Structures are given as C-alpha cells and as structure tokens.
Amino acid sequence: MKxxxxxxxxxxxxxxxxYIVVVAAFFIVTLLQKSGNLEQHMQGMLxxxxxxxxxxxxxxxxxxxxxxxxxxxxxxxSLGAFSGVVASQSLIDAVPNTALRLALSIACGACVAAxxxxxxxxxxxxxxxxxxxxxxxxxxxxxxxIITCLIVGHDKNxxxxxxxxxxxxxVADLELVEGGLPIIKGAQGAIGTTKISSxxxxxxxxxxxxxxxxxxxxxxxxxxxxxxxxNRIAAESxxxxxxxxxxIAFVISTTLAGAAGALYGLNYTSLxxxxxxFNKSILVLVFVVLGGLGNMxxxxxxxxxxxxxxxxxxxxxxxxxxxxxIVLILVMLATNSPKMKALLQKLLQDVKTLLFKxxxxxxxxxxV
Amino acid sequence: MAMLEVNGINxxxxxxxxxxxxxxxxxxxxxxxxxxxxxAGKSTTLQTISGLLRxxxxxxxxxxxxxxGIPAHKVVSMGIAHVPEGRRIFQQMTVEENIEMGAYxxxxxxxxxxxxxxxxxxxxxxxRRRQIAGTLSGGEQQMLAMGRAMMSAPQLLMLDEPSMGxxxxxxxxxxxxxxxxxxxxxxILLVEQNANKSLAISDRAYVLENGKITxxxxxxxxxxxxxxxxxxxxG
Numbered sequence: 001m002k003x004x005x006x007x008x009x010x011x012x013x014x015x016x017x018x019y020i021v022v023v024a025a026f027f028i029v030t031l032l033q034k035s036g037n038l039e040q041h042m043q044g045m046l047x048x049x050x051x052x053x054x055x056x057x058x059x060x061x062x063x064x065x066x067x068x069x070x071x072x073x074x075x076x077x078s079l080g081a082f083s084g085v086v087a088s089q090s091l092i093d094a095v096p097n098t099a100l101r102l103a104l105s106i107a108c109g110a111c112v113a114a115x116x117x118x119x120x121x122x123x124x125x126x127x128x129x130x131x132x133x134x135x136x137x138x139x140x141x142x143x144x145x146i147i148t149c150l151i152v153g154h155d156k157n158x159x160x161x162x163x164x165x166x167x168x169x170x171v172a173d174l175e176l177v178e179g180g181l182p183i184i185k186g187a188q189g190a191i192g193t194t195k196i197s198s199x200x201x202x203x204x205x206x207x208x209x210x211x212x213x214x215x216x217x218x219x220x221x222x223x224x225x226x227x228x229x230x231n232r233i234a235a236e237s238x239x240x241x242x243x244x245x246x247x248i249a250f251v252i253s254t255t256l257a258g259a260a261g262a263l264y265g266l267n268y269t270s271l272x273x274x275x276x277x278f279n280k281s282i283l284v285l286v287f288v289v290l291g292g293l294g295n296m297x298x299x300x301x302x303x304x305x306x307x308x309x310x311x312x313x314x315x316x317x318x319x320x321x322x323x324x325x326i327v328l329i330l331v332m333l334a335t336n337s338p339k340m341k342a343l344l345q346k347l348l349q350d351v352k353t354l355l356f357k358x359x360x361x362x363x364x365x366x367x368v
Numbered sequence: 369m370a371m372l373e374v375n376g377i378n379x380x381x382x383x384x385x386x387x388x389x390x391x392x393x394x395x396x397x398x399x400x401x402x403x404x405x406x407x408a409g410k411s412t413t414l415q416t417i418s419g420l421l422r423x424x425x426x427x428x429x430x431x432x433x434x435x436x437g438i439p440a441h442k443v444v445s446m447g448i449a450h451v452p453e454g455r456r457i458f459q460q461m462t463v464e465e466n467i468e469m470g471a472y473x474x475x476x477x478x479x480x481x482x483x484x485x486x487x488x489x490x491x492x493x494x495x496r497r498r499q500i501a502g503t504l505s506g507g508e509q510q511m512l513a514m515g516r517a518m519m520s521a522p523q524l525l526m527l528d529e530p531s532m533g534x535x536x537x538x539x540x541x542x543x544x545x546x547x548x549x550x551x552x553x554x555x556i557l558l559v560e561q562n563a564n565k566s567l568a569i570s571d572r573a574y575v576l577e578n579g580k581i582t583x584x585x586x587x588x589x590x591x592x593x594x595x596x597x598x599x600x601x602x603g
Contacts, residue, residue, distance in 0.1 A: 220472075227458050227469050234456035236420060238516060239444030239473035 017352070018210050018297040025304075026203045041311060047267040049307045050202025051077075054260035056287035056299035057209045061253040063285065064294035065217060066246060067229030068125075069133040071281045072140025076254040077261035078276035079116045080109030082147055084262025085190045085271065089183045090154040098196040105196075106205065106262040113258020114251050116143070121250045125243060140281055147273035148187050155180030189272030190265065197267035205263055206300070209256050213296060216252060225249045290331060371396045371555055372430050372524060377423035379409075379416050386412045387423070388579040394524065399546070399556045401566040401587070403600060404576035410559040411453050413576070414526050417557075418450035419443040430524070445473040449522035453529045453559075455509040457516070459502035463493055466501050466512055470519030478521065485552075486515040489545055507538035514545065518554075525549060526557045531565065543569060563600035567591045575600075 029046065032038040055077060062070045087108035088101055095101040120139045124132055151162040153174040160174040164186050171182045184190050216222045224245040227235040236242060265271050287306055291298030309327060313320035334340045370393035379387035387409045394400045402410045415421045417428055419440035428435040430446060438446070449470075458466050467486060471479050487494040490511045496504065501512060510530055517525060527546065531539040543565050550556050550569075560566035567573055570587035575596065583595065590596050 223465070223469065224472065226461065230458035230460055231456045233420065233452050234458060234513070234516075235469070236440040237418060237444070237450045237452050237456070238469050239441045239520065240469075241439070241441040 015352075017355070018214070018300060019207065020355070021297060021300065022203060022206050022210065026199075029199070041314075042308075045308060045311055046199040047197045047202050047263065049304055050199065050206055051260045051264040051267075052284065052287065052303040052307045053206050053300050054202075054209045054256055054263070055284045056291065056303040057206070057213055057296055058253045058256035058260065059284050060288045060291070060294065060296060060299045061213055061216070061249060061256075063288050064292075064299075065213075065222070065229070066225050066249045066253075068246075068250075069129070069285075070136040070253075071133050071278070071285060072136035072138070072143075073253075073257055073284050074276040074278070074280035075136075075140035075143035076113045076116060076257035077264065077280070078143055078147060078273060080106075080113040080258025080261025081265030081271060081276065082150070082184060082190060082261075082273070083112035083258070084109030085193050085265045086152055086154075086159070086183050087262075088196060088266055089181055089190075089193060090159060092181075092194065099198075099201070102196045102198070102201055102263075102266060105266060106201075106259050109262025109265070110255045110259040113261065114255040116258070117251045117254025118247070121247050121254075125246045125250060137278065137281070140276075140278065144273050144276055147184070147189075150184050151182075151186050152184040153180055153182040187272070189270060189274075191270045193266065193269050193271065195267060195269060197263050202263055205259060209259070210296060212252065212256065216249070221245050221248050286328070290328075290335065292335075369432060370394060372417070372557065373428070374413075374417070375427045375429070377413075377416060377426035377428065379412055379421055379423050381412075386579055387416065389426070390576075390579070390581055391426075392574050392581060392584070394555060394557050396523075396555055397553075398571040399550050399558060399569055401558045401560055401570040401573040402576055403560055403563045403566060403573060403590075405561070405599075407578075408576040409579040410576055411528050412579075414450060414528050414557070414559055415452075417443075417526065418448060420450075441473075444520055444522075447523040448526065449517035449520045449524070450526045451513045451517045451528060451530065453532065455506065455513050457501045457504075457509050457512050459500075461501055462498050463501055463504070463512060464497040466516050467493070467497075467519055470516035473520055479519075482519050482521055486518050489518070489548055490515045507534050507541070510534065510538075510542060511545070514542075514549075518549065522554060524555045524557060526559075528559045529561060530558075531560065531562045539565060561600075563596065564591075567596075 029038070033043065055073065059070065059073045062068055084105040088105040091101050091104060095104060124135050124139065127135055149164045151164050151169060151171060151174060153160045153171065153176045155176045156179065157177060160176060162169050162173055171185055174182065176182065224235065224240045227240055228242055228245060232242065287303040288299055290306065291302035310320055310324055313323050316323055372394040374393065375391050376389050377387055378385065378389055390413060402413060404410050412421060416423050417435065419435065419438055430448060435443060458469060467483065471482060474482065492508060493512060493515050496508065501509065504512060514527065514530065530542050530546065534542065539562065546556060546558065547569055558566055558570070567587040567590050572586050573584070573590050574581050575583035575590070583590065583593070585593070
C-alpha cells in the first residue's frame, strides 16, 4: 500500500511524460490517418477517446487528488455538451469559422459546467465519503432530467428557452420566427447539430487539461487539497481552509468535464440527455480507478484502452461485452498485485531512463 | 493579562456534554499542562481553542482577542499552532512537503529561517527530508508533526499527547524538544497522560476529570499531591 501511494505521488510530481505520450500518440494516429491505415470505425472513435481522456483526467482530480468519490460526473459532461451545442448552433451565422466556433463553444460548455460545479459543490462538498457519492449521483440524475425537459431554439431575436415540465410543449411553442433553428427538442435531445469537433481539437483539449491539472497539483491550492485528503484535521491545524480549497479543485474538475462534454456533443448530429446517465459516470470512474488514483498518465492510458476495447472486440460479435468485462477484471487483478506493480514500475523506470538519460535518478526513486 | 484566557466554556458532542464550564489561563512564557485520564476532555479543550470545535457558552481570549467564531484556519495565523493527537501527518507527502505545509499561512520570506529552526531541533527530519512521511517511525512522525507546527512560528504551541505510544527513550527525547522550544521563547500548552514527565517540566498544571477541572497548581505542587500520586503517578 505504501509503495502504491509513493508511486502515485511521484507520477504526478510534474514529469513531462504524459505530455510526450499524448503528442506522440497524436502524431502516430495522424500518420496512420494520412497513410489510410486507420479503419473507418476507428476514425470515428478518435474524438470520443479524447473526450473520455479529458473526463478521466477531470474526475481523477476529484477522486484521486481531492479524495472524494463523485459518481455524477456525467452530469457535468452533459451540461457542457448541451450548452456547447446551443452555443455552436446559435453562432453558426455569427462565427462561420468552425475552429473558432468550436473553441467558443467549448469555452461556453466549460463555463456552464463551472457554474454548475460551484452551485452543486456548495452543498455537496460539505459532505464526506458515501454521502458525497450518493448526493453527486442524485445531482447527475437531476441534471439529466432537467435537460430532458428543455426545449431550446435560436432565431434572429436570440435564444428561446422553454421548460417542458408537463410534457405538453413542443418546438412549436418556442415561436421561432422565419429562419429560426430549433436546437434542443426535449427528450429527443439536440438534433441536427453541425458536427465541428475534430481530433486535433481533442488533443489540444487533453494537453490543456493536463497542463491545468499538473500545475494545479503543484500549486499552493493543490498542495492544500492533497493535505486535506491525507488528513483533514492536520490540514486545518496548519491553517488550510477546507471548503474553499476543495471548491477550487471541484470547479476546475467540473469545468474540464464541461469542456470535454462540449467537444463530445459537437461530434454528433444528434445527442440525447440519456447518453449522460449513471452508467457513463461509472464508466469514467472505472477509467480513473484502473489508471490509478492520482495518476494522470494512467487515466489517459486506461481511458484510451477501455474506450477502444469494445471496438477492437467487434470481431467477437455478441460476446464482446463479456470479453470486455473479463479483460477489465483481469487488468484490475493484475494492477492490484504487488508483483505486477513492481514489474510495471521497473518497466516505467527503464523507459524513463531511456528518455531522460541526462537527468540523474532521484534518490527516492532509487529505493524502489 | 494572560496570553490565553479560557472562561467558562461548555462543549458538546451532540447531546454529550464533554466540557463542563472549564476556565484556565496560560501566561506568556509558561509551560502549562492539562492532565487527565482518557475521555476527560483534554483533546476536546485543545480542539475548541484551535477552532476545530465550538463552545456553546463562555469565551476564549488570545492576547485579548476573542477566538469565538474564528475558523480553525484563521486561528493559526493569529499565532496558535496545534499539534493534534495521533500524529496527524500528511502520509503521502515527503517529510519536507509536510514541513512546507506548516508554513502555509506564513509569508514566503520567513520560510528559510523557520525551516532552519525546525531542522536545528529535529536533525533527523533533515536527514529524511525526501522520505515519504507515512514510512517514518512513530517517533519520527511525532517529531514531524511538531516540526510542522513550528513552521508557523507560533507564539502559543498546543501539543496533544506528544508522548503517546512512544518508547521511553523517545518520550525523553520529545520532552527535551518541548523544553528546547520553550527556551527559544514559545509558550506551550501541553495535554498529556504521562503526568510524571509533563508535571516535571510544567510551570503550572490543571487536572481534568470528566470534563471538569478538579485541581490546579504548579507542576511541583501537583507532583507532591497525594491525590495525583494515587491517580496518575502510579502510587
């Protein structure tokens, strides 16, 4: 257990490895794409993989660094996705440049998720452990229900928003003028969205998320959050303000989830709120736990592998989810055994020494 | 005016009345000890002073300023450091990162001098500054918790059972360090079950029983008191 903690902290203590891995993967995939060696259905997976990586990084900040189990993270992704879609569709005429529009939409999704994270964080962060997990779960479901009731359209007079609580309203009730565009149609979700997400944007978003999280961990606030996780009373006794610091970490986490959601939402022509249910939250949690709590590179790798695995297993037809589950169990068992961990550690160490021959080994690493 | 004045505080855990109308004071430059058995309310008293718990009535004054309603994280910057019981260190951080956390409320300019001061008292922490704190021995963890508290350059240092669970040699070492802190100008409020050791270094002491102060006097007086001998000093 001690060894595990040790390796976790080291891996977050600011190495360039995660960045290198992401950039290298980007170039390899781009090369494959250019040379036509990437199958069609794999190409379709590129943006979702990026989204899930950002989601895993974001949740790792809450679960791994802050040490609070949140199982409603898909709710924030959902907030980001639908506000991103609304922003993008409303700006279609105003901002014809898709890259700029995508950036604006992602920023918009991130902002909405940040506000949502703050509002939900106010009651939730006062709770601990199981209670916090259950309440985040409830909020995730509430967000999903609210979006299911939402009817949104845009015309030259601006945005029109209706809450369809009784189920009696339709898009017609928006009273859009000629040339108006319905964006979200209640339970059907967002329909007719112009796809503007791209793999490049996804990779940039991953790099930004990594940069924010790795620097946050090293910052004064980040240290305070880790201190609270390690020992709340000791943290308070050295003068750390618990609520404020946790809130900062949580809002950063939900902001990134919102950004990932916006990128995700703009990758599909239609998107229903039901996509972001409890299962999605758990899926992301699985990425985080499998990759290692507090281990950002681990989150990247596990999110990639576990998102692609069902696709790779398509050949097994209807057995693929069974095999997926078995692989998941085996990997969990393997990564939990001390022997396997020591082996992985050694491999990682070898790779590191190969990559940074010039950098002398740190004393503490020498002991492993 | 006393440095710390506690006037008639009452603290409850839900419906349990843990601290019953306690009053005491600590003067500048003193070592004051609260002794008592498990559950007497010693730790509760310290936690109330440092803002982790709230008293329902009464007042706590530190250098004339009321601590009532001031949250724990602000109490530290007023000059009170609290070493909670049970070696509450940050297990996953290195020794040095733990010590850094102690300086959380202090301006960066003071860091080097305070660090040097801590390493002077605890040379062993300097040797182990890159080690993960969770792998330290019990005594070292206690030293780390104390060193961390000293990083906030407190006027009043509150120690909650620093000798708990340590070997006799380490207990001696810890008490020597408390004395050294005291000699360097820090006022100390100590909570201990080891009455022998703590009374020997205390200027004054209070005996707590079931949430009430039952006896008070100088360290020497209490060491000679028959009641204390029977109850706390093993005959």
